[in-house]
Amino acid sequence: MSHIALVTLVVDDYDRAIAFYTDALGFRLAEDTDRGDGSRWVVVSPPGSGHGSTGLLLARAKDDTQRARIGAQTGGRVGFFLHTEDFARDHARMLAAGVRFLEEPRHEPYGSVAVFEDLYGNRWDLLQPAK
Structure with missing residues (x-):
């Protein structure tokens, strides 16, 4: 079995x-290891994720080309999808933590959803899939 790890x-x-x-998204810090060359191996994972789930590798930009991609990795499209079991709870918590939502919550046939931006302007869906 294969899966996307990071x-x-x-x-x-x-x-x-x-x-x-x-703090704002409630992820857990899964790893923060100094690599000895000024860089670190930093992995965060959504709450409730366990072994075998996908995490984010937070990689500090090393040069101007990489710095230019910060916040624009998906060309302005929603590139990340954070699923929740309780949309209202997580939406309220994230608002209180200062997360910038780009729209009011919508209730679609596929679930409850609202687009938000992370610290860098990357777009995410907060999504509670329909049952």
Whole structure:
């Protein structure tokens, strides 16, 4: 069996990114290892994720080309989908934590959804799939 273990997200600063993903989105810091060359291996995972689930590798940009991609990794499209079992609870918690939602919640045939931006402007769906 195969699965996607990590998705790289280019960031400007490890600690600032960790703070956003853990404090504002409620992710857990799964790993933060100094690599000895000024870089770190930083992985965050959504709440409730377990072994075998996909995490985010927060990779600090190393040069101008990578810095130019921060926040624009998907060309302005929603590129990340955060599923929840309780949309109203998580939407309220994220609003209170200062997360910027780009729209009011919508209730679609596939579930409850609202688009938000992360610290860098990457677009995410907060989504509670329909049962």
